[in-house]
Amino acid sequence: MKETKIFEKPKSMIDVTTHYCPGCTHGVAHRLVAEVIDELQIQERTVAVAPVGCSVFLYNYINVDSYEAAHGRAPAVASACKRLLPDSVVFSYQGDGDLASIGMAEIVHAANRGEKITVIFINNAIYGMTGGQMAPTTLVGQKATTCPLGRDPKLAGYPIRMCEMLATLQAPAYITRVSVAKPKYTIKAKEALTKAFQTQIEGKGFSFVEILSTCPTNWGMRPVDATNWLEEHMMPEFPLGVFKTPE
Amino acid sequence: MAKGRVGVNEERCKSCGLCVAACPMKVLRISDKINKKGYRPVEQFKEGCIACRMCAITCPDVVLEVFRLEDDKACNA
Amino acid sequence: MGKRFLMKGNEALAEAAIHAGCKYFFGYPITPQNEIPEYMSKKLPEIGGVYLQAESEVAAVNMIFGAAGTGKRVMTSSSSPGISLMSEGISYIAGAELPCVLMNVMRGGPGLGGILPSQSDYFQATRGGGHGDYRLLVLAPSTVQEAVDLTMLAFDLAEKYRNPVMVLADGFMGQMMEAVEFKETRAEGLPDPAEWAVGYMKQRGSRALIKSLYLDPEELEAHNWKLQAKYAQMAQHEKRFECYLMDDAEILIAAYGTVARIARTAINELRSEGVKVGLFRPITLFPFPYEPLENLPASVRQVLTVEMSCGQMVEDVRLAVGKERPVSMYGRVGGMTPSVDEIKDQVRKALGR
C-alpha cells in the first residue's frame, strides 16, 4: 500500500495547541487563513492584525508579521500599515464585539475608504473572551450573561447585519458571509477567503469575509450541538451569501 | 471508492467530537486514552475511511492528518 | 546662516516634520492646529507620502500605531480634547514601544473648553494621560524656531528610545508668524527598523510582533521595568532647559512655552528697574529638569511659577525646590494669558515692593 498525505497542517501555522475552548471554530477559521496564505505563497509579505477578544493570540498560531490592536481598532491599524507597505497583504481578524460594537466606526470608515485590506469578521453572536455578554449580533431572545432573559429588542435593538450594512457603501470590492460550522460550509469559507485575499493582491479594494462561528462555551452547548444551533438559528438571521463582488 | 486513513496528533486533541459527527463513514470515536491536557483523543476505530477529509476540515485544532491509500500495483500502472 | 522662511507656527511645525523625514500623517481636524493637517494634505502626496484624514482621533492614533509599526517616521497632531481621545492608543503605542511624534497644540479645557491657547494639559502630557505606567518624552518649545528644532529632534528621540514623543505647544505658537530656518540634522546610530518592524520578514528571516499584552504577571512586570529603565535613560540623557539671568536673581520665574516668552519680557523690564529676577525654562517637561531647581544659587529666595493653567507644572517645581524656599504660582486659564504687566506685578508683590 502506498500512502499519500492529503491533509496536513498548513506551513504558516505554528505547531502549538491553541488556547481555544474545545470545539470553538475560531480554530477552523485560523487554519483556513493559514492555508490560503500558504497556497497564495504570501507568508513573508502578510501582516496580521489581531483584535481584542478570544482571538487576541492569533499571532501565536499564524507565523506572519503581526500587530495586536486595541479593542475595535484593527481596521485603522491595518489601513495605515497597508498604505505604508502597499506590497504587503494586510488582514485584520476581529470578533463581533470588537468589530460591530466598539470598533464600528473604524470598520465602516475603512470599508468606505476602500482600503486595500482584508477583514475577517468572526460572528459568534456573543462576547467570548469576557465571559458571554450580549454582543451586537446576539439574536433576539438569545440568552447572554448581560441579557439573562434573552435579548429584548425593545431594550437592546436587533442583531446588526454587518455584510448587509457595509454592502450599502460604494467602495468595498468584496463582501461575503460564510460559516465554518460544518465541513460543507467550511469548504466554501475557504474559497471566500481565497477570493478576499486575491481581491487585495490584485489591488481591487476592500474585502470583507464574515464567518459565522460557534462559541460552545458561552452558548452553553456541546460543540456538536453548537454547530447545529448555528445552522438552525444564526443562519436564518445572518444568511450566507455574496453581497458584493469585485468587477 | 477511495481508501484512506486518519492520523491523530493525540496531544492536540480536545475531545470536542466535531470530527466524529462530521465523518460520513462513522469510523471515528472518542477513545479511552487520556492525553497530557486531560482530554480523551479521538481514534479511528475501524476500517472504512474513504479519505474524504471531512474530519480534518472540521477539526478546529488541526489534530488530524488524512492519507489516501493506494495499491502499489495500481500506482505503478 | 541658512535660508529663513516667514511661516505660521503650525505650518512651520509641519514643515519641520517633513524635513525630519516624516512622510506619513494621520489626523482629525480640531482648532487650533488645523493648519498642520492642511499643510500635510498638500505636501505629503507631492513627496510620495501618505496623508489620511481619519474618522476620529481614536482612529488616527491607531493608524499611527499601524504606521509606526513599519518603522517609518510618522506623526499626528491634535489639540487637547483630541489628545484625550487618543490616550488609549498612546498607551498602546508606549506599551508596544513604537516610535512616533505627537503634537498637542493645547487649548483650554476641561470638556470642550475653548479654542484659545492654554497649558492645562501638562499633567496629561507628563504623567501619561492613558492607562498604565508609561511616559512620553515631552518637548515644550517657546518660539517658532525652537518648535521647528524640537520637532526635528523629536523624530530622532522617538527612534532612539522607541517611544512616542510629544511636542507640547500652545495655540499662540500655532498661530504666530516668525522667521524660521530648517537645519538639516539627524542623529547617528539610530536603531535599524529592520530589526523589529513589520515588513522585513523576508530580509530578517523571522516575523515581527507588535504587541502590548503580557498575561503572565511576571512577564508584564519585567516589561514594565524594561520601560522604566528606558525612562531612566531619558532622564539621564535628555533633560533640556534654559536659565536666564538666574545667577544673581533674588526671585526666579519658572515658566515654559509661550508663557516663558512673556516672562522674559517682564524680566527684562524689571531688570531695567533694578529688580533682580531670573527665568528657569524647562524645555523637556518629561524628563523634567529638576536639578537646576534643586541647586539654586544662594541669591534666589523664592520661586514664582507662571502658567496658563490652574497650577500644574508648579507641582514639579515644588518637588525640586523643596521646603527651603517659597514657591508661588500665578496662572491664567481658559484662553486668558498672563500679561507682562501682570507678571511684573506678581514679582513686585512677591518681593513686597
Ligand SMILES: Cc1ncc(C[n+]2csc(CCOP(=O)(O)OP(=O)(O)O)c2C)c(N)n1
Ligand atoms: C477598551 C476595552 N473595552 C473592553 C475590553 C474588554 N473586552 C475584551 S474582549 C471583549 C469582547 C470580545 O468579544 P468579541 O469581539 O465578540 O470576540 P470573541 O471573544 O467572542 O471572539 C471585551 C469587551 C477591552 N479589552 N478594551
Ligand code: SF4
Ligand atoms: S469562549 Fe467561545 S469564542 Fe472564546 S475560545 Fe471559547 S468557545 Fe471560542
Ligand code: SF4
Ligand atoms: S475535531 Fe479535532 S479536537 Fe475535536 S475531537 Fe476531533 S480530532 Fe479532537
